[in-house]
Amino acid sequence: MTESMNNQNELPESVSASSPRTHSIDISSLTRGDHQLNIENEKIALNVNDLRLSYGEKEALHGVNMKIPQKRVTAFIGPSGCGKSTLLRCFNRMNDLVDGVNIQGQVLLEDQNIYDRKVEVADLRRRVGMVFQKPNPFPKSIYENVAYGLRIQGINKKRVLDETVEWSLRSAALWDEVKDRLNDSALGLSGGQQQRLVIARTVAVKPEVLLLDEPASALDPLSTLKIEELIHQLKDDYTIVIVTHNMQQAARVSDYTAFMYMGDLVEFGDTDSLFTNPVKQQTEDYITGRYG
Amino acid sequence: MRVSVKKWFNNGDPYVWINAGAVAISMVMVFGLLALIASRGLVHFWAHDVVQAEVEAKNGQVYPIIGELVESEMVSAVQLRDAGYTVPDNAEYMQRNLMKIGNRDITGADFRWVLDASLTKRSYPEDIVVMERREWGNFYGYLKQVKEGDVLIAEGRAAWDEFQARIDRALDIYTEIHDIEKGEIGAINSGMERLRLKQRGYELKGTATAENLLAIKEDRALLDATYQQLQAQLIGLYEKINRDQVVVANMDGTEINVDLAKIVRAYKPNAMSIADKIGFYISKFYEFVSDEPREANTEGGIFPAIFGTVLMVIIMSIIVTPFGVVAAVYLREYANQGAITRIIRIAVNNLAGVPSIVYGVFGLGFFIYFVGSGIDQALFPEALPSPTFGTGGLLWASITLAILTLPVVIVATEEGLSRIPRSIREGSLALGATKAETLWRVILPMASPAMMTGVILAIARAAGEVAPLMLVGVVKLAPSLPLDGNYPYLHLDQKFMHLGFHIYDVGFQSPNVEAARPLVYATSFLLVVVIALLNLSAVSIRNRLREKYKALEM
Numbered sequence: 001m002t003e004s005m006n007n008q009n010e011l012p013e014s015v016s017a018s019s020p021r022t023h024s025i026d027i028s029s030l031t032r033g034d035h036q037l038n039i040e041n042e043k044i045a046l047n048v049n050d051l052r053l054s055y056g057e058k059e060a061l062h063g064v065n066m067k068i069p070q071k072r073v074t075a076f077i078g079p080s081g082c083g084k085s086t087l088l089r090c091f092n093r094m095n096d097l098v099d100g101v102n103i104q105g106q107v108l109l110e111d112q113n114i115y116d117r118k119v120e121v122a123d124l125r126r127r128v129g130m131v132f133q134k135p136n137p138f139p140k141s142i143y144e145n146v147a148y149g150l151r152i153q154g155i156n157k158k159r160v161l162d163e164t165v166e167w168s169l170r171s172a173a174l175w176d177e178v179k180d181r182l183n184d185s186a187l188g189l190s191g192g193q194q195q196r197l198v199i200a201r202t203v204a205v206k207p208e209v210l211l212l213d214e215p216a217s218a219l220d221p222l223s224t225l226k227i228e229e230l231i232h233q234l235k236d237d238y239t240i241v242i243v244t245h246n247m248q249q250a251a252r253v254s255d256y257t258a259f260m261y262m263g264d265l266v267e268f269g270d271t272d273s274l275f276t277n278p279v280k281q282q283t284e285d286y287i288t289g290r291y292g
Numbered sequence: 293m294r295v296s297v298k299k300w301f302n303n304g305d306p307y308v309w310i311n312a313g314a315v316a317i318s319m320v321m322v323f324g325l326l327a328l329i330a331s332r333g334l335v336h337f338w339a340h341d342v343v344q345a346e347v348e349a350k351n352g353q354v355y356p357i358i359g360e361l362v363e364s365e366m367v368s369a370v371q372l373r374d375a376g377y378t379v380p381d382n383a384e385y386m387q388r389n390l391m392k393i394g395n396r397d398i399t400g401a402d403f404r405w406v407l408d409a410s411l412t413k414r415s416y417p418e419d420i421v422v423m424e425r426r427e428w429g430n431f432y433g434y435l436k437q438v439k440e441g442d443v444l445i446a447e448g449r450a451a452w453d454e455f456q457a458r459i460d461r462a463l464d465i466y467t468e469i470h471d472i473e474k475g476e477i478g479a480i481n482s483g484m485e486r487l488r489l490k491q492r493g494y495e496l497k498g499t500a501t502a503e504n505l506l507a508i509k510e511d512r513a514l515l516d517a518t519y520q521q522l523q524a525q526l527i528g529l530y531e532k533i534n535r536d537q538v539v540v541a542n543m544d545g546t547e548i549n550v551d552l553a554k555i556v557r558a559y560k561p562n563a564m565s566i567a568d569k570i571g572f573y574i575s576k577f578y579e580f581v582s583d584e585p586r587e588a589n590t591e592g593g594i595f596p597a598i599f600g601t602v603l604m605v606i607i608m609s610i611i612v613t614p615f616g617v618v619a620a621v622y623l624r625e626y627a628n629q630g631a632i633t634r635i636i637r638i639a640v641n642n643l644a645g646v647p648s649i650v651y652g653v654f655g656l657g658f659f660i661y662f663v664g665s666g667i668d669q670a671l672f673p674e675a676l677p678s679p680t681f682g683t684g685g686l687l688w689a690s691i692t693l694a695i696l697t698l699p700v701v702i703v704a705t706e707e708g709l710s711r712i713p714r715s716i717r718e719g720s721l722a723l724g725a726t727k728a729e730t731l732w733r734v735i736l737p738m739a740s741p742a743m744m745t746g747v748i749l750a751i752a753r754a755a756g757e758v759a760p761l762m763l764v765g766v767v768k769l770a771p772s773l774p775l776d777g778n779y780p781y782l783h784l785d786q787k788f789m790h791l792g793f794h795i796y797d798v799g800f801q802s803p804n805v806e807a808a809r810p811l812v813y814a815t816s817f818l819l820v821v822v823i824a825l826l827n828l829s830a831v832s833i834r835n836r837l838r839e840k841y842k843a844l845e846m
């Protein structure tokens with residue numbers, strides 16, 4: 001945790017025209033360590049067993065099996081409508097809110113099936129945080145947005161809140177930009193800032209798993225870059241699952257990648273192998289841009 | 293340059309014109325109405341010049357007249373001739389003036405129609421005095437003497453200043469008397485009443501022990517002592533206030549005595565400058581909005597009615613808002629969105645169209661006769677057979693209007709809830725908030741401007757409603773305000789006055805139609821102003837909320 005805070009200083013705070021250097025990222029430095037990744041050696045955060053989901057009559061996931069490794073970044077890629085968001089939203093039971101949804105199978109979080117009757121959904125969502133495609137800050141102050149999750153938990157001590165807000169905003173690389181206007185409305189922030197604010201808000205409750213559904217799709221390249229660097233930092237402390245349409249992004253930020261197609265998990269493996277040496281023909285077609 | 297009609301139609305110009313025309317017509321109607329009631333009502337407080345003249349009666353007899361010209365109209369000569377007036381042969385129409393002549397105690401009526409032509413030798417003498425009296429309306433005439441009992445104090449020119457000074461003194465004493473009677477003696481009466489009820493309560497419960505009765509007796513003795521003291525004080529004050537009289541002469545020179553205690557104000561309109569008149573106008577208008585009514589509501593102020601209207605609307609809002617919001621939240625957030633919910637929603641929407649008198653009947657039957665008498669049996673048996681809540685009152689009126697306006701609040705709140713983007717709800721839920729927490733911390737604050745819209749509409753509707761109120765607690769004259777210094781301070785069971793009903797009463801139930809007419813306009817104007825103010829305050833609250841929770845456009 002301290003490491004991620006120290007890294008803070010290395011983040012670009014603003015980019016002037018004279019220093020376009022920061023637009024490009026050295027992928028090797030961001031993604032992989034020196035050792036070869038292997039799912040067999042990983043601790044598993046989420047274990048998905050034969051997960052089936054249908055919206056009314058229509059089945060959107062046809063039995064998905066996968067293991068999401070702990071403290072790694074796992075990317076979901078696949079053509080539009082293949083079920084990436086649906087699968088992601090299964091991990092914190094967001095799909096429960098949809099009328100007429102029917103879910104079968106298991107998702108184990110530390111050997112506990114999250115669809116078990118005993119599970120408190122609110123507790124689960126505290127442990128499995130989610131950031132949505134479009135930034136959705138509450139119409140409250142920046143401070144109150146970040147403190148929201150804590151207040152829900154009944155934490156109202158000013159000192160604790162102050163500390164957590166600052167720490168979360170630093171983690172989301174937003175502190176320097178907003179520290180002087182914490183009491184201004186969050187709606188006054190730019191889209192990229194709002195998205196980082198939402199990440200900060202999610203990080204503030206210290207979840208174990210962080211689900212990101214196309215977090216950068218509505219953002220400009222610079223904000224995207226910041227978010228990607230952020231993901232890279234957060235990975236030391238959180239299990240991250242990210243949905244993205246951007247193949248380069250998946251390659252840049254993720255350790256593992258899952259390719260989905262029409263409600264099936266087609267291929268899952270470490271990002272390097274999947275991109276350079278896909279096993280399935282469908283995967284190869286997709287990443288080489290032949291369809292999707 | 294010729295533009296084809298088709299082209300003109302297609303480019304949309306006609307629709308713009310039609311829309312603009314419709315807007316213009318609405319504006320003209322609204323402002324025309326406001327201007328009409330304002331002008332008719334507000335001139336009433338101006339100190340009009342008073343004319344002294346001679347008027348020729350039908351039988352040719354000539355007698356003097358003093359009064360204000362109020363209005364004039366043209367009447368056909370035939371009609372006048374039939375009525376027995378002598379009318380010149382060539383005349384087709386003749387002007388007829390309505391004069392306010394006052395002196396009702398002498399002439400029997402305050403107003404008289406006179407033919408313009410028969411009004412001769414008009415003059416505006418500066419020393420004509422108008423006296424507003426607590427009884428018998430205005431007096432027009434001349435001041436002769438100021439007297440203390442039989443002792444002459446001042447006469448002629450000097451009398452006027454002496455008169456004014458003594459009126460001020462009398463008014464001060466009057467205020468003192470009024471304060472004691474309404475305030476302290478009112479408090480004693482309410483204390484006595486409570487003691488009586490307490491004793492009766494003991495008797496009913498069978499706890500009327502000697503001890504309890506003694507305590508009551510002591511309390512009563514205490515109140516009695518204070519009362520005697522106040523009574524003595526009052527007697528003194530009455531003696532003081534009855535000290536002075538004036539001798540005034542009316543139009544034909546007959547002299548009469550008037551007690552100064554019965555005079556509200558006296559002025560010489562013909563001698564007043566414009567600045568004087570403006571000052572007079574302001575004081576008259578202030579009296580109108582701040583004073584109690586006199587003389588069957590045709591004189592004095594309408595403060596109790598303003599107060600009653602505002603208080604009732606506020607209580608109504610306090611009742612209707614939580615109910616409407618809870619109902620809307622349930623319908624929108626918790627109920628299954630099935631056929632039943634749809635039917636309920638339609639029913640709620642249709643409730644808004646039920647005529648208000650129906651709500652009045654419902655309020656009378658259900659709240660007053662059923663709930664009210666039930667409450668009386670259970671909680672106020674000692675007061676029976678005289679009802680406490682089993683009769684119309686502030687509470688029942690407010691609740692009846694709350695039911696009347698409930699649909700508006702429900703519909704507006706539901707509308708607001710449905711506009712809140714799903715992503716905001718999901719954002720809150722994803723942070724581990726329960727549905728209730730999400731509602732409470734995010735959704736309801738964001739929907740609050742919509743709720744305020746509902747409340748604004750409710751206020752607009754409730755403040756102007758009269759028909760149901762006549763059944764559930766509004767009266768033409770309430771002895772005291774429903775909010776005062778006597779325990780329990782807010783008297784929800786009391787009957788109250790209301791501007792809307794006041795208009796009806798003054799306009800259509802008044803024995804003195806001519807005197808009441810300008811008051812109808814003035815009261816209407818004030819009602820509109822009160823509603824506008826209530827609405828504006830609600831709108832400003834809403835705008836503040838909107839500012840806070842703006843940007844729903846995600």
Ligand SMILES: Nc1ncnc2c1ncn2[C@@H]1O[C@H](COP(=O)(O)OP(=O)(O)OP(=O)(O)O)[C@@H](O)[C@H]1O
Binds near residue numbers: 055084
């Ligand atoms: N609330 C819903 N009700 C009914 N069907 C839904 C719902 N949400 C998603 N679906 C369907 O489920 C399938 C998977 O949708 P999902 O949103 O998971 O796709 P996705 O992979 O995230 O696509 P995209 O990349 O465009 O976001 C789609 O066919 C979609 O139409």
Ligand SMILES: [Mg+2]
Binds near residue numbers: 084085086213
């Ligand atoms: Mg999606």
